[in-house]
Amino acid sequence: MSVIFHRGPARIEANLTPLIDVTFLLIVFFVLVSQIVDLESVQMDLPKPAEPASELAGDEQRAVINIIPAGGGQIAGYRFAGRTFSPDASGIEALTSTLAALYQRSPTLRINLRADRKTHFQWIEPVFDAVVAATTRSGRDDVTAGMNLVVIREE
Amino acid sequence: MPAPPDNEVGRAAARPPTRLSFNLTAMIDVVFLLLIYFLVATDFKLGEEIYRLDLPRRSLRADPFELPRDPLRIAVASTGSGAGYLIRVEGAAAQPASFQELFEFLAQNQQSAAAVGGLFEPDHPIIIEPGPATRWEHAIEAFNAAVRARYSNVKFGGG
Numbered sequence: 001m002s003v004i005f006h007r008g009p010a011r012i013e014a015n016l017t018p019l020i021d022v023t024f025l026l027i028v029f030f031v032l033v034s035q036i037v038d039l040e041s042v043q044m045d046l047p048k049p050a051e052p053a054s055e056l057a058g059d060e061q062r063a064v065i066n067i068i069p070a071g072g073g074q075i076a077g078y079r080f081a082g083r084t085f086s087p088d089a090s091g092i093e094a095l096t097s098t099l100a101a102l103y104q105r106s107p108t109l110r111i112n113l114r115a116d117r118k119t120h121f122q123w124i125e126p127v128f129d130a131v132v133a134a135t136t137r138s139g140r141d142d143v144t145a146g147m148n149l150v151v152i153r154e155e
Numbered sequence: 156m157p158a159p160p161d162n163e164v165g166r167a168a169a170r171p172p173t174r175l176s177f178n179l180t181a182m183i184d185v186v187f188l189l190l191i192y193f194l195v196a197t198d199f200k201l202g203e204e205i206y207r208l209d210l211p212r213r214s215l216r217a218d219p220f221e222l223p224r225d226p227l228r229i230a231v232a233s234t235g236s237g238a239g240y241l242i243r244v245e246g247a248a249a250q251p252a253s254f255q256e257l258f259e260f261l262a263q264n265q266q267s268a269a270a271v272g273g274l275f276e277p278d279h280p281i282i283i284e285p286g287p288a289t290r291w292e293h294a295i296e297a298f299n300a301a302v303r304a305r306y307s308n309v310k311f312g313g314g
Contacts, residue, residue: 009170009173010173012173019182020182023186046203047292047295048292049292049295049296049299050255050296050299051299052303053302054205054206055205055207056205057204057205073237073288073290115291116291117290117295118237118291118292120287120288120291121285121286121287121288121289121290122288124294128210131210132210132211135210145209145210145211146207146208147209148205148208149206149208150204150205151203151205151299152202152204153202153204154202
């Protein structure tokens, strides 16, 4: 009597469970990522310099400050880390404290600055000051006050 | 070759035919529907790029042996309803009328192997000074002109 005869008929099964698991994990991933992207980017008209010498962002750790436009070059506030800071002294002070806390944990953090092309510089300069003040307030010597100015490259 | 026993022949004949039925149609339908949904719902950000700006830190001590270099200051102001602009380069005989001319001025006055008589080294400090009401796009255009002319030490100053 042969060995094959004892095994019985061949049964072919396709286990779809891992495939469905992976598919649903991908769906959850994309849903979460799309929400995070929405948090980081506020709808605005970024500057489009002619013949730009800009570069693609690297893989370094970064956080995004959005300057929320309010028309006529004015702003409605600063959006950072899921919070909105008012465009006055108290708002800038709170923004500085938040940045300093982040620098304590991540000294090489770079700050992406997104501002509307029509926004007046008087609302952008306080962000530079807040970043510099936050590096000092963090109490760390290895903090790099690096910023990335975000623009649109129009080919 | 010996013939198989009678009981084996009977068992093989009674075995039902193997039926493989994997109905993946429904799942593929759902996956493609989700794919189309995400393609439609995704807001693609076209061509976002960056300029690197390393701000000076207050707490760091300056090198005591480093000679201070007088930075080249470039003032930018938005004019009229905001679309126009005015550029003023400190110390320049002829003021650039456009950002392209600013780029040409900076590129022509840079020291390099080709142009030894240039006024500024590539790491010469350049400070862009937009006014309070200057549009961000004009400030960025001036910054771009300096970076495009291969200057590595470009900063923003208060207006």
